[in-house]
Structures are given as C-alpha cells and as structure tokens.
Amino acid sequence: MKRTIMCGQLNSKNIGETVVIQGWVAKTRDLGGVIFIDVRDREGIVQAVANENLDKDSFKVAESLAREYVVQITGEVKPRSSETINKNIPTGEIEVIATNVVLLNKAETPPFEIEADIDTNEQVRLKYRYLDLRRPDMQKNIIMRHKIAKIARDYFDENGFLEIETPMLTKSTPEGARDYLVPSRVNPGHFYALPQSPQLYKQLLMLSGMDRYFQIVRCFRDEDLRADRQPEFTQMDLEMSFVDQDDVISINEGLIARVMKEVAGVEVKTPFVRMPYNVAMQKYGSDKPDTRFGMELVDTSDVFLGSGFKTFSDIVSKVGSSARAICVKGGVDKLSRRDLDALTDFVKIYGAKGMAWINVCEDELKSPIAKFLTKQETDALLSKTEAEVGDTILFVADKNKVVFDSLGALRCELATRLNLIDKSLYNFLWVVDFPLLEYDDTEKRYTAKHHPFTAPNDSDISLMETNPGEVRAKAYDIILNGNELGGGSLRIYNTELQEKMFKLLGFTTDEAWARFGFLMEAFKYGTPPHGGMAYGLDRFAMILAGADSIRDVIAFPKVQTASEVMSNAPNVVDIKQLEELHIKVVE
C-alpha cells in the first residue's frame, strides 16, 4: 500500500475518496469506541478517526498509538459535522474515517512538543535537532530556504549564468579573516584552507571567458562568533564580464524582485533607491540604513561651535568631529528620565562619552544643557531638528565615527522601543560610492575598504595621487530594512591601475607580486572588464522567514563555540589519524 496524498493536502475536494496517508501521530483522543488521531507530515495535519465498530483490528492499533508514532492510515475522506469543523487549519473541514491503521514505527516520548512556538531552551532544541526540525515552523523555514535557492538558480540560468563549482580545498592567503586549515597527508607540513569566498576563482572564470558565473556555495571563516555568525555559511555568489555597475545592479534587482514575489508574495518596485555612502552616513549614521522610519540625523555642529556649552563647543572645533542630533517625536511623554539614562548607557556601547537631550515642553525647554545655550542657539537647534512641542532631541558630540555609530544605533534602538517600524515594509536600497580606501591609524597607511581588486570610480582616478581618502569605489551594497544582504564591486582589470592601487596600499612592486602574484600573472592574459556580487543566503532567508536567528534557517547549525550540539563536532580523534597527517596537538 502506498501513500496517495500528503496529510496537509487533504481538503473538502477529496470528500468521497479513499486515501492512504502516512505520517506521525501528533495527538490522539480516545472518546470510548472512537479514537481521533491527528496525523502530521511535511504538508500539515489531518484528523483520522478509528471506530471500534468499523474495524476492530485498526481500532486496536489506534489504541496503542502514542505521540510521534509513525503510522499509515487508509480511509475514506468525509466531511466533519458542522460543529466540529476547525477553521484554523486547511484540513479542518474533513476527516479520514480509518478502515486500516498500520503502525510503521514506535517512538519514545520526545523531549519537547512537536509544534510551533515552543518555549524550549535552544540547546535542547539543537541537541534533538531532528525533532526540532519536525516542528511546523522549522519545516516552513527550510522549505522557504529551498525556494529561495531554487528561484535564484532559475533566474541566473535564464539570464545566461553558469553555475560553476569552485574548490573547497584551496590555498591559504595571508590576509582577511582567519582561515580554517586542513592538513595535507600527502604533502607533509602543507595545509589547505577552506575558502572564505570564491572571489579569486570567480575572477579567474571571467578571465577564462565563462562570461557569467554564479554559485550557491559554502564559505568558511574561523572568527570568534558574534551572536549571528556561523563558522560555515552559504553565499549566493555571482560574477559578470563586460559589465558596468548599472548592469550588475539591474540583474540583481531582477533577482530580488523575483524572490520577493515568489517567496513573500510582495511586489517590490525597481529600480531601488541608490544612496551614496556619504548620504547614508550623514542621514542614518550607518552604511546599512533602515529607511522604514525617519528620525534622521541632523548636524548641529555649527550651533554648538563657540557656544557656552563648552564640552560640545570644544569637540566640534576639531576637524573630523561633530555634534549631531535626532529628534524623537512625542519623546517628552514617551521617554522617562530613566529611559534617557538607559539610552545614555546605550550610546556608550558605541564609544560615545555621553548623550545630551532637550525635552521641548509647552512653555520651556527641559534639559541639562539648555542653561549653557542662548535663546538664539536653542531656537536654531529646534529649527534644524524640526522639533515641536512634545518632542525630545538627543545629541551626541564626538569624532564623526563615534557620532555616526552611536546615533545610527540609537535611532534603530528607539524605533524598536517606540514601535515605529512598519513590519510589512521591505525597504531595499543600494548604498553606492563607498570610499575606495580607509586610513588605518595603527598601521599609518591606507587599506582597501573592500579588497585591493575593487575598481575606483573613473572620475576619481586622478584623486588617487592627490587625495586618496576621497576616491570613491565602484562598490555597492544591497540593504534590506537595515540589514546588509550582500555587496559587490567592479574589479580592476588593468595592470597599470592595479599597480597604482598597490602603491597606494603601501606595497612595493615586489611585495605586491609576492602577495598577489598568482592572480596578477593570470591578469596578463586578456582580462575582460568584470564585476560581481555576493549575498549571505542565511541572512536573506532569515529575514524572509521572519526568524530571529540565522540558526533557524540552517538545518544543522553550530552554536557560539563553533560546535554542533547534536553530533558533538568537533571531537577528539585517533592519534593515528594525526600521525598520518604529520601533525600533533600542542597542549
């Protein structure tokens, strides 16, 4: 006997049919002579009914069932009586009157309920991941992730991209994040590195004339895990030849629109907003702005400059420092003194030494700093921040980086606390015109903001010698609701420009070749203009699934110690294995 339909697919259209379902017992209720069995599979839950008068043997089996037993039930689909219809589930109008109940396998009592929204310690869920994945919300997430990948592959294929697999056992490069290493048995003392990204290989594939490449590919970074990072993660990776920035952006907008429509049922308008990096920083204090709400940053430096509020006026007199504000609508009522103290602690996480505030009340300004300011100055602050009666203005003054980081984070924190975010919005935007370089105060030299193969804007090439910090790059990040989904750039494909870039980074020609010689050598043989992009698939899936953690969209994730709780990986291995690899553990 074979399954004829999935449990969750049954509905009133099947009334009158004899069906065979297979799945897990979610629940049984014994009403004496009649046993109701909720049977669950990937598609949903349906109610089966075993009636003592209908088939004694089946009834006996039904009596023996417990939660998570695996069963096969044959029966006729009948409408439920009107008072027992369950409108909450798609199968709620029908039930399967069992003529045959077969026990396929028994089950011990699971350590937690197999249902949505359980309140169970994540460690327990991860230890029994195979049961956690049996829960309907986890199944929904895994199905959605499959869909995203499938849609992406269809889209790229339709657009002439080839999915080409690149190696996992690669060469360790001496920069970037920490590599995972793999000792070679055949080459004693030598090591492979697991790839942090297929960057090098995909550029070589453009050189080899593959024209359009993509890959959904595992990448690895041995970093200390922050809350939502995984040592192994999945990248949606692409590269195109003979393109400019508009081409790459437009192909990716097409992908995103398709995914949003088919996975989330949302029509997003393309083209997306393109926001220069500088504007993103000035307005949102972030290169991944969440534009679902306002509360934009306002530069109030000129008001404080020379004012009686010495702390701020000293700061803003320095180059590269500023005093900026955000205006909280209705803050006077919404934010208590205690809240303001908490927010002050919050900005300190981002390096701010403190936070100033002004409550705009009916008759007066309530503020610890108002007494240091003239009427003209406070008027200017109100006007600049467009504050009205009832609003609260929050200020941070410091080096620009600290101001942006702290106010950028503060506005998101406030939006969450004050419930300002319309969760139905999907605000996609591109941040463009990133700086090519950033100055490293410790190393006293410029470093590449993205990587040393990122191309500068054509119009800024002349600045490379005169004012490198002002050179913008042909780099772009795609942002969704304040999350960076991915990023990319056009690459340098001209040897002279590449050498100029290395000079800017402080390399001699010899050093550049020692470090990047392998790619440089390849680039001599006819490199086409090319550029690309990479997405973090885990994060994209997390946002679309409305999950709180990327662990909820990964079948078998690792925890913060980079271990997998279920199988207990990594583990201690046999000494013989290590001997064969010519390594030993150092205590």
Added chain:
Amino acid sequence: MKRTIMCGQLNSKNIGETVVIQGWVAKTRDLGGVIFIDVRDREGIVQAVANENLDKDSFKVAESLAREYVVQITGEVKPRSSETINKNIPTGEIEVIATNVVLLNKAETPPFEIEADIDTNEQVRLKYRYLDLRRPDMQKNIIMRHKIAKIARDYFDENGFLEIETPMLTKSTPEGARDYLVPSRVNPGHFYALPQSPQLYKQLLMLSGMDRYFQIVRCFRDEDLRADRQPEFTQMDLEMSFVDQDDVISINEGLIARVMKEVAGVEVKTPFVRMPYNVAMQKYGSDKPDTRFGMELVDTSDVFLGSGFKTFSDIVSKVGSSARAICVKGGVDKLSRRDLDALTDFVKIYGAKGMAWINVCEDELKSPIAKFLTKQETDALLSKTEAEVGDTILFVADKNKVVFDSLGALRCELATRLNLIDKSLYNFLWVVDFPLLEYDDTEKRYTAKHHPFTAPNDSDISLMETNPGEVRAKAYDIILNGNELGGGSLRIYNTELQEKMFKLLGFTTDEAWARFGFLMEAFKYGTPPHGGMAYGLDRFAMILAGADSIRDVIAFPKVQTASEVMSNAPNVVDIKQLEELHIKVVE
C-alpha cells in the same frame, strides 16, 4: 556602449543589423588595407572585418591586435561572399563590418593555443587553467555540467524534494575511508572532519519529516588517488521517506531519462533492466557490467573437473573456485600469439596465475591445453562457449573472485582492443540484490557490503541467523556502459533489526552504541521507512561530455598528489596560524 549579442549567436538572420560584440581575438589576418579579426566568446567565434577605407581609427586599433586581446567591435552584419562562406561554423555565412574597434585589454602570448584538441601536457594546461578553460571544448564541458545540475534540481523540485544543505564541518567517524580533518581553534585538541557523504544527516532529515531531500554537495575522501579520483568530489544525493525500492528506482529513472534527453538528446527507455548481483557476476564478472557487447562469461568448471588438465581440475575441485571462459569471435585471425601473451599479462594484474586459450581452427584445435583433454571434453567446451571455427576461447581458473575480476576486466579490454563497442549506445541498468554482508578473511567476521544501515530483503531476514552470507540487501547500483554512476539502498528503520545487524557484524550492544549511538538514539523517536541514492556527478558529467577524465569536467581539479597546480595548494602556512590551532607539524 554595451554588447548587443554574443559572437556565437550571430547568423544570417542578423544580416543588416548593427551589433556590438565583445570577446577575445582568436586570430587576425592582415590582407593589406583589410584586417580580418576572429572574435571569440563563450558562444562561439565570428569574423569581423576592419577596412582602412571605412574607419581609419578602427583600422589602426585592428592593426595593433594580437591573439587573446580583449576587444569590443561595433559593426553591421553582412553576408560573406559565396566563396568565403565557412560551413564548419554556425556564424560562417556572415561577417561583421567594423565601424568601431575598441581595445579593452591587452594579452601576453598564451602558453598554448586556445582551441579544441590541443596536444599539450596536462600539467601545463592545469597551471594555466584559466586559459585552458577558455578553450571551446572545456567551455562545452562546463556548460554541460551546469545543465545536468540544473535539470536535476528542476526535476527534484518538481517531484517534491527539498534541497537542504548539510554541514561541511562535521564529526570524524572511526570507519570508512580516511577523513580530511580540520583542527578547531576554539576547542583545542578537537577536530572537525569534512564529510565523506551526507549519509547521516540525510537519514536524520527523514526522521525530521522532511520527506524528500536532495542535495548537490561536495564530499571529501583522503585516499591515495587512483587515476580518476579527486580528493573533493561532487555527489548528487537524495533520500525519500515512506518508499520501497521500486519508488526510489523509478524516481531515479525519471531523472536519468530527463538528463539524457535534455543534455544528450537521447531517448532512453524506462524501466531499465534490473540485473541481480549474482547474474552480473556470472555473466560479466563485474557488478558494473558493460552490456554494449557480448562475450559473456561461461562456467566451464564441470568440464575440467576430473579432466586430464590437472592445473584446472585441481582448482575447480575446491569450493569457491571455478574455471570460466569467454569466447572471442574471430579471435584466430584477430589475436596473435603476442596478443595472447599480452592478455595473459593483463589478467595477472587481477590476480590470475595464467590464462589458457584454445584457437578453433578449421581442422583442429590449436591450444597448449588441448592435448590434456579428451574429444568429449573439448566438444563440451566448444558447445558451452558456442565457439565456432575462427573463434578463440580464453580461460581463467582460480578462486571465483579472481576469475570474475580477471575475466570481467579482460572482456572490457578485448572489446576496446577489437573495437566491439557501439559508442552511440547508452546502456543503463540496475544491479540489485547485492549481498548484505561479505566475509572478511583477515578480520574473520562479516562486514557490511554497503553500510551497516542497509536493509536486508524481507524474504531473507530469516537467513540472517542461519546463513548470513546468502542474505540479499535492498541495495541497488545504477550502471551506465560499465560505469557505476551511483548507488543506494533502503535503510533499516527498526531498532530490533538494527541490533540484529550489529550482532551479525560482531558488535556487542555496548560496542554498537559506542560506535553508532548518536544515530541509534535518534532512531528511537519515530523513524519512517526510508531509502535513497547518491550519484557521482563528476563521472556522470564526464561520460555525457565524452571526456577521458573527470578532471575535464571540473573547473579547478587536483592532480594525483592532491594538489592544485595553478594556485599551488596546499602550501606552507604561517607558524602563527598553527599556534592558534594548537597544533604543530611533526617532521
């Protein structure tokens, strides 16, 4: 200016259009005032023409071009004059009359020709893999591989399979092939293993109710590389719940038929032949028989038993040994004495001590062994092998394993030498009814032929106690033209049967749990009947591409020393990296 069409897509339908093409210079011919430029991209090669009288600047650029320079050419598509039409290429009826030639990038002279069928050392090709991949035949292979994977994903998706990613950083298991290990920095002295296959995870996914899983996934084996093995290889992996062997076989036949039709343009008939393991061994001496030609093995043991040919009669009197033959049609003319000596050396590779032969000539049998045999015996040999005048019969007598291995290989060797194989055939078949166990002479115990979770045939379960060697498994391999494309099995899902299996393998209950406890624990919580399959994608792609090596269908393969010649991986790493991983190299 953007590309309007790919070079290889141009044909007479485009006559009159102004097009922009971009690509690599394959060749130039300067006829004085007119320069012909062959431009190549992924889709093909087209001829462009720069005419001094038409545009002086473009002509100047054209004069400067050399092989592999990257160019953009704008021009009008015109028909070639009838005497210059090239019927060998799809674009051969037209040419692009250049009105604008732009040099996008220069190139040094490549170390080998960028064209099909070059006669270049593979090491050189691999060192400059980015140029090797620019050759049309390598591009064809990579495109075909992309297509196979795309069709498989479409097919699995349509059939309700979810592609679910399983971890790459997993736990080392103490059996099977050698693991690649990855030292953990966070857990000193602990190691991850790169997966040899996702077997464990896919079975857990069935337990978690995912119902149908597939994945195209990288796997790793640290083995000494035989000619056509890679340390990292790609597996097309699937698993299904609530199925029997027919279900798995039928879903896979659908996949293969689809791939064959869409990739190779070949209609294959399903269902495929299912050949029991025993029949495959008896007839073809192999569990992956090539049925494109005959020359089946014939058991001649009874003829030699008690005969005057002592060498053979002694052997066949032993249990588990036999004398078998193959009949080479027309062998008398086709095989010289020297050939017969060479074939004798050939079978020795497989452990045979020698090879006997009989040439069936018009009037007599020419053979070193004929004199030891009676007329009745030689008549019996001719009749059994259906040998006719002109044929040669080849014999090997030894333990069955040696006989099968040597004659199985010999018949394939002869088919190649004598050109007996119709290359247009795609003979798919299933080998089924594998033995569940094989007896290990060294360990003096049974071991699992596939793995310890493979289910026995229902009808053979009673034999597990009485005659374990005769128990057949629900295991199946898919064979194409003598190549094993993949294999799989139904799994044990019942704890008692699993314990019985472990007992057969010589484990105590404690040992079984120590070794497989993690999966055994999971299996207690309601395991559905399930089974699956895995294909070697590299080999499948190789056969369909008609390539000689799997290296020709892998973008960046490794050589026999498990190193990648282009990037020089693996390499020596910084001592600091090793310190962080708590390991050191042992000299």
